[in-house]
Amino acid sequence: MxxxxxxxxxxxxxxxxxxxxxxxxxxxxxxxxxxxxxxxxxxxxxxxxxxxxxxxxxQVPLWGDSHLHTMVSVDAGTMTRLTQEQAFRFARGEEVTTTHGLRAKLSRPLDWLVVSDHAEMYGLMPQLLAGDGQVLANEQGRLWYEALTSGDPQLAFDTAMEIVASLSDDTPPIDNPKAIKHAWEDYTALADSYNEPGIFSAIIGYEYTTEGANNLHRNVLFRDGRFRANQTLPFSQYDSKNPEDLWAYLADYEARTGGEVLAIAHNGNLSNGRMFSFNAYDGSELTEEIASLRARFEPLYEATQIKGDGEAHPFLSPDDEFADFDTWDAANLNGTEVKEPEMLAGEYAREALKRGLRIEQDLGVNPFKFGMVGATDAHTGMATAQEDNFFGKHSGVEPEPGRWEHVVIEAPDPDLTIYGWKQAAGGLGAVWARENTRAAIFDAMMRKxxxxxxxxxxxxRFFGGYxxxxxxxxxxxxxxxxxxxxxxxxxxxxxxxxxxxxxxxxxxxxxxxxxxxxxxxxxxxxxxxxxxxxxxxxxxxxxxxxxxxxxxxxxxxxxxxxxxxxxxxxxxxxxxxxxxxxxxxxxxxxxxxxxxxxxxxxxxxxxxxxxxxxxxxxxxxxxxxxxxxxxxxxxxxxxxxx
Structure with missing residues (x-):
């Protein structure tokens, strides 16, 4: 009908x-x-x-972004100078000045925001640029600080790229839990100060970034405020690159604090088949325990964002005339591994939902029983998802005549290089909740x-029955x-x-x-x-x-x-x-x-x-x-x- x-x-x-x-x-x-x-x-x-x-x-539709980075993230902080506070102000509808001096404002405020800065060396860039004593006490930190503040633009740029590259190391070049704790507690206090029940929800969260090239990243969101969130620290790839260990860490947090937490997997279109594998992380057979952990802690999936759409793919859905939308399918995140057709089934939401049905028949648990959200993954400090107000992936290039041809991802093979025009101006997450509060939004996310x-x-709206x-x-x-x-x-x-x-x-x-x-x-x-x-x-x-x-x-x-x-x-x-x-x-x-x-x-x-x-x-x-x-x-x- x-x-x-x-x-x-x-x-x-x-x-x-x-x-x-x-x-x-x-x-x-x-x-x-x-x-x-x-x-x-x-x-x-x-x-x-x-x-x-x-x-x-x-009865309340609430719009938000669960995936936004500021200068607190190591990679974003090498380019953007927007702070976490500016990110909250911008999302609430205020005008801000971008890193390159442009005036920016949303057409309509958001209802909620997660500033999900990377867990790896959380807060390092602001601390480096400010000459924080805890960071400068580390020899590597002192050398990076001197280079970044040398006044030599090329040296500063090269150093910034060196810092970003260090995220691929197995151990952090600056291992300073006290500095991370300080930055985390500053953030949770800031989020509490911008959280205004009934008006705007500043949801505490961070990004767990692992398998960088294969993009098995997750955003972690807390239901509670800083008093519970401060009883933990962001879990990073330096703790473990295995997402199963993240879920165990989140389970321990809930058991210790009485708080609640969830994770949202990134769009899997750059994971080269690993996001929705039939196997466990180490390649072994998937168990009921692992499937149950994923089902419990990952109720949602990020189906669309700047790095392309993740709902469907024309290879997997040849009869779907709308499947080829903002498709990124050439390689993994850094272009080091060419994508083979058989990888696609482990990357897209629709195929993952189908795989979940099969796994449930075998294990009695569906690890891919997720709801849908969209997000930006912007590294500009600004959640801009509207086509006429798009500020791009990062602040290295802001709106200017040549940014459409700027290299976003430089791959060893030039044919795999991603240029600026390939970026998608999306997305957003909509939540139906009783009221605009952290708890109500979190509960709606858990209900999908x-x-x-x-x-x-x-x-x-979408209802099913008989x-x-x-x-x-x-x-x-x-x-x-x-x-x-x-x-x-x-x-x-x-x-x-x-x-x-x-x-x-x-x-x-x-x-x-x-x-x-x-x-x-x-x-x-x-x-x-x-x-x-x-x-x-x-x-x-x-x-x-x-x-x-x-x-x-x-x-x-x-x-x-x-x-x-x-x-x-x-x-x-x-x-x-x-x-x-x-x-x-x-x-x-x-x-x-x-x-x-x-x-x-x-x-x-x-x-x-x-x-x-x-x-x-x-x-x-x-x-x-x-x-x-x-x-x-x-x-x-x-x-x-x-």
Whole structure:
């Protein structure tokens, strides 16, 4: 069923929410919140009139970035001079001055931010530049300080590159736990000072960076404030390069402190097949214990960011016309190992979700049962994910006429070198929560009540159940029905009633300053009768009067982009799409997952804005148009136990 509705966004209540009570045959495992509604029909309470009174589920969509670096990170600090405080101020909507003196501001503030500076030698660069006594007491620290402050630009640059290169060493060149502890406690105190419940959540976190070339990095997020976070220090590759040891470290932190913590794996498109391996880190057989640790501590996956999109790949999904989006697939992170086709299956979200179903059949645990978020991974101190406001990966090159051709990753093979235009201006993480607090956001992440976007702030809801009807799409309070009759994104469907197939209520509302909506698709993955994983993309709702062909494909929505002027018109597409879709290929004996993908109409890419602003021409290979999109967290279906 498909419905295309044009309405005044101000009258639309799309602030739906997450977690719902199990009703009938539908269960929502590991969901913290329940709705107080027991009837699926709107019934006026005897003690009230307002339809909003008594709603007992998350109703606030909160936008944020879980992956941002400042000068506190060793690599970012060799180029950017923006501090952690400036990062929080910028995310809250304040104007800042960039490293190169440009004025910068977001179009709209973020609701939450994780300043996730690298754990390795945490805080070293600010300490070096300030001549910190604890660092200068180390001979290597003194030599680096003298070089960086020598006044010789070339010597300073060479030294900065030497510092970055030292991150590949097995041991830190400056091993000073006291200096790290000082920098960490300064950061946690700063985060607490910028954390304003109900207004802005400054979430404490850091990045665990390991296997640098193969990019097996994780961002670690804390539910609590500094009093608990200060009872630990950032776990780094110098402690262990094995992510399994990180999970054990986080488990120990929770046991010791009573706090809560989670990790988010980076987009795996540069891991050369290692991010979602069938094996343990050391290549041995995966065990139930390791799978359980990953499932517990990594509820989310970073599906899109500056270094390319990680949802799907055209080699893995040849029938998906939207799979080839901001694709980085030539090599690993530093271009030292060429990527072979067989590596791709261990790198992308959709394939990982399919692998998780297979592993669960063998071990009884699904280590890849994750929700979706987007993030920037910017090393500028500024969380800028909007195409017309993109400041790039790092501060070595800020917006200027030649940055599109600047070398971002220099590989030994020139054909593997990554140039500036290849960067993606994304992404963002959306969280449906009860309120804007650290605890509420963390809990929503643990429930997987999240979705990723490539930078747009479209509002998206996705519910699964067995009782949704076309009439449900007429409600202006779809969350009430979604929670009363099903489970939200991140939830779990129980075994299907006899003769029933899952159906899904979905709704999306355009970003007020971005493109209209082209379509909503349902992506399904499952294990067939032969034990093989399969996938299929269904067009579930779309704009205009287009019709599906015999293969279920839609004609293109069109293109109104004026590249020369970096603009477009919303004369195509729809401001809102809402519908109910039932799985036509459902087999109750086959495990499956479903997630929604929302596609916008074409709009100008950041490269088009750059060409317009600086009056430059770029080669034909440089894309000038993008189609922003959102990926919801999946809903999983598990057959009844035999």
């Amino acid at each position: 498909m419905k295309d509705i044009s309405i005044n966004p101000g009258s639309m209540t799309l602030r739906l929410a997450a977690c719902l009570a199990a009703l009938g045959m539908v269960t929502a495992e590991a969901q913290e919140y329940t709705t107080e509604q027991e009837d699926t029909e709107a019934v006026l309470a005897p003690d009230g009139f307002s339809p909003y009174a008594g709603r007992n589920f998350p 009540e999240t979705y990723a976007t490539t930078g747009s702030r479209m509002l998206v 009782d949704f009807t076309d009439e449900d799409t007429l409600s202006r309070l779809p969350a009430d029905l979604g929670y009363a009759k099903g489970v939200p994104m991140g939830g779990n469907l129980s075994a299907a009633p006899d003769g029933e197939a899952p159906n899904f209520l979905f709704v999306a509302l355009k970003d007020s300053i971005s493109g209209n909506l082209d379509r909503i698709q349902i992506v399904k993955g499952w294990i067939d009768a032969n034990g093989e994983t399969q996938e299929k993309i269904y067009n579930a709702a779309w704009s205009g009067d287009r019709e599906l062909d015999a293969d279920g494909k839609l004609p293109e929505v069109g293109n109104t982009v004026d590249v020369a002027n970096a603009t477009w018109t919303n004369t195509i597409g729809a401001p809102e799409l809402i519908g109910v879709w039932e799985d036509p290929d459902f087999d109750p004996a086959q495990p499956a997952f479903y997630y929604a993908r929302v596609i916008e109409i074409p709009t100008p890419r950041w490269t088009a804005y750059e060409a317009k602003r600086f009056g430059i021409e770029m080669p034909d290979e440089v894309p000038m148009i993008t189609t922003e999109r959102a990926y919801t967290s999946p809903i999983w279906y598990t057959p009844a136990a035999e």
